[in-house]
Amino acid sequence: MRFQIPEHELMGPGHVACPGCGAAQAMRYVLKALGEKTIVVLPACCWSIIAGPFPYSSLQVPLYHTAFETAGAAASGIKAGLEIQGDTDTTVLAWAGDGGTFDIGIQALSGAAERNDDILYVCYDNEAYMNTGIQRSSATPWGAWTTTTPVRHFKNRPKKDIMMVMAAHKIPYAATATVAFPDDLVAKVQKAKTIHGTRFLHILSPCPPGWKIPSEIAIRLARLAIETKIFPLYEIENGEKYTITRQPDGVPVIEYLKFQGRFKHLTKSQMDDIQDMVEKEWENLLSKTERSH
């Protein structure tokens, strides 16, 4: 199969991401898909560092660093500022981590989505506050160790379903993606680019230091997240129409969990519990997909 991915690079090699960082690869693919007429809005997140310190930037598009909880609102303001000055075709890309999206930034994101402001909001989700040193977020999955959920008190709540939250806003487009399927990722960004209104992309981004994995298996794990149905690839249009964009192979979750230091304390029965939760969520997704077609 030949990938339909633009060759033009808008991200330079001088970025300071960790080896194997999914978020760095995600930005590279998303910018390839969006092209030069893009302005990136960055709240506090790993990418505040990855982009490079003053006076450098690893991006060849304009970049505005904004406060942690403001990606949605700052992006709305940038879009309004451009439009009132006659620029209607630049894509304003809010680029936030899971903390800045699921937690501290959810209010501003909800505001922008409810107004259906014309922005593309990408959450690159590495499932914890990785930039501050691996603290639990509401995107951290059940069972995971973090520095604020030690193994004897691991996270015992499920990951927040941010896609359902966004669907509830009836925004025109929301989709999940991951760096292990770059053709799917790029196609979704290209589709999102043609739509007006708030578009939301949830990208699972492996984090070798935070997940306690060797950097060379990061992509493999992202692939396993999809194939185990832990992180299905799908789209939601107008909050209603669900489409699964890749049928998972149905690999048992243990094959995903066993490589990751953050899950190594889990017992067989706890892994079985995760398998059950995943099956239930998958059934939910299937029934929503069937109902909407």
Next chain:
Amino acid sequence: MKKVITGNYAVSYGAMVSRSQVIAAYPITPQTQIVELLSEFCADGLLDAKFIKVESEHSAMASCIGASATGARAFTATSAHGLALMHELLHWAALGRLPIVLANVNRAMGPGWSIWTDQNDSLSQRDTGWLQFYCESNQEILDTIIQGFKISEQILLPTMLVLDAFFLSHTSEPVDIPDIEVVDTYLPKYNATYRLSTENPYAFGGLTGPDHYFEIRYKMQETMDQAIEIARQADEEFERIFGRSHGLIERYYSDDAELILVVSGSIASTTRDVVDQLRSEGRNVGMLKVRMFRPFPRQEFRNAVRRAKKVAVIDRNICVGFGGIFYQEITSTMYGHRDDLPIFGFIAGLGGRDVTPNVIHEIVTHAETHDTPDTEIIWIGVKR
């Protein structure tokens, strides 16, 4: 065009004739009428602006920051808790060197919930790097918005103008609303030197180490020093075009006064009346109205009290644990310059309690009958 309008509507008209391009705002009493009228201006096509009806004041300022970073003229209005919620982003706007203008209706902080005026909300934002102007009248409010954009867009620091809840926000006065075309000659289209543009891509606000951050602060202070002269020039040019000016520190019978009352906001109007009356009785009292609080025009203040025998500062605010905030500024300004000058610090009118002519008389009598202040804080009208 002359119209009888409230202080809130003076803000709305000011934002309109300044051709604000992006407005992002959230309702809060007693500011809400400002954004209501602006919404109508936008809906009726009287103002060609994007109005972002955000879900919080925090997002209001974040959106203004984004808009201003593209080179658009951005405006918002708020009050008290809304301003407090913006706090982080007030720093962001100033450090980001964005010429946003914000109107704050001075309202006391809760709890207990208060919708009435005092200055603790805006003065709590003293150190955020915003210019601050305290307005006395509705005309001054409207004019200060236009001047605020004029000054801010030259120096790339944001401006906050302040009006008292109800005493100004909901009180109607005749206001001259200048023709927008005339305002255009004074305040031309903002042409941002640095802006977000895909044609000339830059990264703004990235990680800044100790080798560079220090200089960001140095440059802000340097600019603030220049802002005093730039504001003075902006006021003079305003007078040439519109026939009125407001000064940075207004002197009212102060040049030969033995006792000078230092005031701000709508208390200045009351004090003006009291000074008139005292002068007619032959008492040698004058007033200084501090309109520009940040940057503080220190040299102008020192000159203005050069011949005074006493200064009485009236603060409608309190830095709990120290005293009046204008009092702090003024004692600090005078340190080492006139150590013979007694400075009295009065606290009055907190939480919207009326500062009547009688209150001003009580302050004058106190200052006249004491050689030096007995205490750092002199409470007026407090029920003990």
